[in-house]
Amino acid sequence: MDFSVSPRMVDVVARIRAFFESDIVPLEKELVARHSFRALLPELAAGREKVKALGLWAPQLPVAWGGMGLRLTEHARVSEELGRSPLGHYLFNCQAPDAGNMEILMEFGDDGQKERFLKPLAAGKIRSCFSMTEPDLPGSNPTWLATKAVLDGDHWVVDGHKWFTSSAEGAAFAIVMAVTEPDAPPHARASQIIVPTDTPGFRIVRNIAVMGEPGDDYGSHAEVMYEGCRVPRENLLGPRGGGFFVAQERLGPGRIHHAMRWIGIAERAFDLMCRRAATREIAPGKKLAHKQIIQGWIAECRAKIDAARLYVLHTAWRIENEGAHASRDGISAIKFFCADVLTEVLDRAIQVHGALGLTDDTVLAWFYRHERAAHIYDGADEVHKVSLAKRILRGYGVDA
Ligand SMILES: Cc1cc2nc3c(=O)[nH]c(=O)nc-3n(C[C@H](O)[C@H](O)[C@H](O)COP(=O)(O)OP(=O)(O)OC[C@H]3O[C@@H](n4cnc5c(N)ncnc54)[C@H](O)[C@@H]3O)c2cc1C
DSSP states (O other): OOOOOOHHHHHHHHHHHHHIIIIIHHHHHHHHHHTOSGGGHHHHHHHHHHHHHTTOSOTTSOGGGTSOOOOHHHHHHHHHHHHTSTTHHHHTTOOTTHHHHHHHHHHHOOHHHIIIIIHHHHTTSOOEEEEOOOTTSOTTSTTOOOOEEEEETTEEEEEEEEEEEETOTTOSEEEEEEESOTTSOGGGSEEEEEEETTSTTEEEEEEOOBTTBOOBTTBOEEEEEEEEEEEEGGGEESSTTOHHHHHHHHHHHHHHHHHHHHHHHHHHHHHHHHHHHHHOEEETTEEGGGOHHHHHHHHHHHHHHHHHHHHHHHHHHHHHHHOTTTTHHHHHHHHHHHHHHHHHHHHHHHHHHGGGGGSTTSSHHHHHHHHGGGGTSSSOHHHHHHHHHHHHHHTTTOOO
């Protein structure tokens, strides 16, 4: 097995690290202190222009769409680097949910949809959101949706109630999962429909505070009403009734992006933990680093982060070489495995910082508040565990 990194990726990572220190860290301090994404929009726009000038824009997109054209295994490494800050992915235009939406539009969008929605998204001129989860039905069983879209002449009329539509505030359009074929089998009932947010009937009820963070602009999670939203029938994205098929397609690469972002966060927390242990004196001449219990945490965290990274990279390699279907065990397993590593390392790092770890004087508390959700979004951990175990048990003749 060859674990080496290509010279191109060594160079890309080095340039991202330099930009991280010079530009991202100062902006991140502002974000954490002010608790507002919107307040930083002018600086973020300037930062995005710098990223473009550095030739590091949209690493996951093909060159034809203005990106770097990296392979999945290569972008995985970039995603880790960018994950070390809450602003990294946004500055490079590979942030969720836009990255997934770009992927769907590239694969399933027609020429008109690509021109109107993908082109400005790829250029960073607009943002988007993905609207599937509903407050009154379990997101863990996404085939069960109340939101409907009915064809009326040349228009789809969308009615429904969604929540946790991340980044809806300020987004130019939503990709909405809605039932269009109510009589079809569960997995063929829903379709994806593009709803521009200036469509009459699209209404943000509120941004939902998460762990006390009110959220705004890109950094928000909205409750949204779709009340008789009429959009042209050409806004159907992918085949009728193909909503879940399309969603599945974005799942594999999207999971790699998320998991590597989490590893980046864990690396950042690990670095802060070690720095603190190496400098904090708990008695004259005695540092936290001298305590075996802290040494044990450092060693365990190191091993867990490295194991998680290898697992994700191997899964990314399998997706590239064998396809998403053949890699589905890894795609399930890295979700809960990396989420566990992420929250454990964050928790240890906060503990080592003592009271300081709970303040906004470091980025740790920000990550802790925002990333507890890692066990819930992108499919609750338990759902992935159950589906992995069922596949394993099938090999033992048990249909669980
Ligand atoms: C920060 C954040 C951002 C999000 N962004 C988006 C977004 O942009 N767009 C969007 O559409 N949605 C988004 N979501 C919603 C997310 O996808 C759902 O929260 C998730 O699918 C879980 O659905 P639920 O909250 O309805 O929980 P439920 O489905 O009610 O599940 C509750 C709990 O039950 C357990 N559980 C569920 N199923 C099983 C099972 N089969 N076996 C055992 N235990 C089980 C799990 O522990 C789960 O956490 C976001 C959520 C969060 C927290």
